[in-house]
Amino acid sequence: MALVAVAILAALVVAMVCGLVIGPTSIGTLRVLGDVVSHLGMGHSTLTPTQSEIIWQLRAPRMVLGLLAGAMLAVAGGTYQGVFRNPLADPYLLGVAAGAGLGATIAIVDVGGAVVTPSWTPILAFAGALLAVAVTWAIGGRGLRSSTATLILAGVAVAALFTSAQTFLQQQSSTTSLARVYIWLLGSLASASWSSVTLVLPYVVVCVVICVAAGRALDVMSVGEDESRSLGLPVRRVRLIVIVASSLGTAAIVSAVGLIGFVGIIVPHIVRLLVGTSYRRILPLSVAFGAAFLVFADTIARTVLAPSELPLGVVTAIVGAPVFVIILSLRRPMAA
Amino acid sequence: MSSLEVLELSVHAGAKALIADVSLSVDAGTWCTVIGPNGAGKTTLVETVAGLRRASHGTVTFSGESVSTMNERQRALRVAVVPQHPIIPFGMSVHDYVALGRTAYHGLLRAPSSKDRRCVEEVLERLSLVEFASRDVATLSGGERQRMVLARALAQATTVMVLDEPITGLDLRHQIAILELLQKEVRECGLTVLATLHDLTLAGQFADRLVLLDQGRMVLDGPSGDVVRSRELAECYGMDLRVIDVDGADVVIPVRH
Numbered sequence: 001m002a003l004v005a006v007a008i009l010a011a012l013v014v015a016m017v018c019g020l021v022i023g024p025t026s027i028g029t030l031r032v033l034g035d036v037v038s039h040l041g042m043g044h045s046t047l048t049p050t051q052s053e054i055i056w057q058l059r060a061p062r063m064v065l066g067l068l069a070g071a072m073l074a075v076a077g078g079t080y081q082g083v084f085r086n087p088l089a090d091p092y093l094l095g096v097a098a099g100a101g102l103g104a105t106i107a108i109v110d111v112g113g114a115v116v117t118p119s120w121t122p123i124l125a126f127a128g129a130l131l132a133v134a135v136t137w138a139i140g141g142r143g144l145r146s147s148t149a150t151l152i153l154a155g156v157a158v159a160a161l162f163t164s165a166q167t168f169l170q171q172q173s174s175t176t177s178l179a180r181v182y183i184w185l186l187g188s189l190a191s192a193s194w195s196s197v198t199l200v201l202p203y204v205v206v207c208v209v210i211c212v213a214a215g216r217a218l219d220v221m222s223v224g225e226d227e228s229r230s231l232g233l234p235v236r237r238v239r240l241i242v243i244v245a246s247s248l249g250t251a252a253i254v255s256a257v258g259l260i261g262f263v264g265i266i267v268p269h270i271v272r273l274l275v276g277t278s279y280r281r282i283l284p285l286s287v288a289f290g291a292a293f294l295v296f297a298d299t300i301a302r303t304v305l306a307p308s309e310l311p312l313g314v315v316t317a318i319v320g321a322p323v324f325v326i327i328l329s330l331r332r333p334m335a336a
Numbered sequence: 337m338s339s340l341e342v343l344e345l346s347v348h349a350g351a352k353a354l355i356a357d358v359s360l361s362v363d364a365g366t367w368c369t370v371i372g373p374n375g376a377g378k379t380t381l382v383e384t385v386a387g388l389r390r391a392s393h394g395t396v397t398f399s400g401e402s403v404s405t406m407n408e409r410q411r412a413l414r415v416a417v418v419p420q421h422p423i424i425p426f427g428m429s430v431h432d433y434v435a436l437g438r439t440a441y442h443g444l445l446r447a448p449s450s451k452d453r454r455c456v457e458e459v460l461e462r463l464s465l466v467e468f469a470s471r472d473v474a475t476l477s478g479g480e481r482q483r484m485v486l487a488r489a490l491a492q493a494t495t496v497m498v499l500d501e502p503i504t505g506l507d508l509r510h511q512i513a514i515l516e517l518l519q520k521e522v523r524e525c526g527l528t529v530l531a532t533l534h535d536l537t538l539a540g541q542f543a544d545r546l547v548l549l550d551q552g553r554m555v556l557d558g559p560s561g562d563v564v565r566s567r568e569l570a571e572c573y574g575m576d577l578r579v580i581d582v583d584g585a586d587v588v589i590p591v592r593h
Binding site for chain 2: 214217222231234
C-alpha cells in the first residue's frame, strides 16, 4: 500500500516534469527545473523571455489543466463505481457526456459558417451536462425506494435522447462545423490557458475533496442500500451529495476540455487492483494516478504527430482499451 | 418497560396489505421468534421493525422511543439487523466487515475511536473469529460467514437485534451453533431478540415466545410449547403436525397421509 502510494506520487512528479519539459521547442530539463526553482525564490533562471513564455503561458496551464481533468475524472469514476456498486460505472453514466455534447453542438453548429469554435461553447456544454444529470435524477433518483438501477436506466434513456438530438443537429450542419464538433467531442487540452484553469479550479477542488471524503461512506455502502441504512448510513443523502459532487466536477472539466473517455473507468480499476477494494484508498490514489495518467497521455497526444496533435480522447482510449481488457480478465469479483 | 413494542402495525404494498394490525411486545433480555408459512409477512414485519420499511399504520417503539422519528444513525444505535441474504463485499477483510457495525458511533468522516476498535476486537474474540480477522470475507464458509454477520450486528452494541432467517443455508451443526451464540447473548448480556425462523423445532427450542403469522395477520402469540402444540399452527400450514417430546425438547414433525 505505502509502496504503491509512493510509486503513484513519483509518477505524478515525473508526469508534471514531462508536461513542462517535453514539447516542440527543446529546452533542457535542468534549465526548466532551474526556472521553476527560481519562481520559488531560489537561484536564477537561465531561460530567455520567449522560453519562459512557452513554459509558463503554454505548457504550465496545459499541464495544470491536465492534472485537474485527470484527477476529477478518475475520482468521479471511482465514486460512481462505489455509489452504484457497479464496476462499469464511469463519470458519464448519468448523461454528463451526452448533455455536454449536445450543448457544445448547439454552440458550434448555430454559428454556421464561422471558422472558430465560439467562446461560449464551454458555458453551453456545462449547462447541457448539468441539465442532463438533473433530468436523469428527476426521472430515476426520487421516490422512496428508488434503486440505483432505476437511476442508471434513467441515465441511459436521457443519454440516448440527448445524443439523438445532437446527431440530428450534426446531420443538419455544414461539414466545417461538423469537423469542429468532432474535434471538441474527442477532447483536447490544446486551448488550455490560466483563465480556463481558474474557471474549473474551484469546482474541481471542492468536488474532489467531497468525493475523497466520501470514501468511508462508500465502504459502508458496499454492503448494499438496506444494510448500510441499518448500519446508520443516511444512504439517500450520501448518494445525492456524492452524485452532485462528481457530476458537477465532471461537467466543469468536460466543458473545458471536451469528452475524454476511459480515464474515469480504468484509473480507479487499476488502483483497485493495486491496493484492494477500500474506497478510502482507491479514491485519494485515483486523484493522483488520474492526474499523472492524463498528463502523460497529453504529452503523447501533442508530441507523436507534432506539430499536429492527436485528440486526447483517442490517446486515452488507445492506452485505456487494452489495459481495460486486461483488467477485465484479471478483475477480482466485485460484490454484485 | 418492553425493549421492543409493536402496536397495531400495518404495512401495504399498493393496495395489498402485507401485514395488518400486528401487535407484539418483547421484554428486555428475551427472545421472540416469528413463525408462519411463506408469504405470511414475517420478513415485512422484521424489516418494518428495523425501520427499513415504512408502516402505513401503527408504531414500532424501542424502550418507548418511536422508530419513525429516528434517523438512520439513531436507529442503528438501538437496533441491529441480520438480513436473510447479507451482501458479502468481496475484497473486504473480516475485521473491516465487523468494524462496519461501529459506523453509527464514529460517523462517516472520522476514524474509529479506540473504544470502537476495542469493541470490534472483543466481538471477534467472543465469536471465535480472531483467526479469520485478516481473511477476505469471500473466502469464508457459509457457517463462518454467518458468524461474521452476527459479529457485525453485535459490534453495534444495541439492546435489540432483529434477525431474518439467520440460519438459512447452514448445515445442522452450524444452525445450532449460531442459535446457541445468540442464546448466550440473550441470557448473559440481556440482548432482546426478534427473529424469524422456518424450522419449527428449532424455533420452539430457542425462543422464549413464538408469534404465529398467517396471511399478514397475527394468529397466535404465546409461550413456545403452547404455540407448537396449537391447532392453529397445523391449520396455517395446512398440514397434520405431531409434536414429540425428546428429552424435554419439543420436536415438530409433519405427517404425510
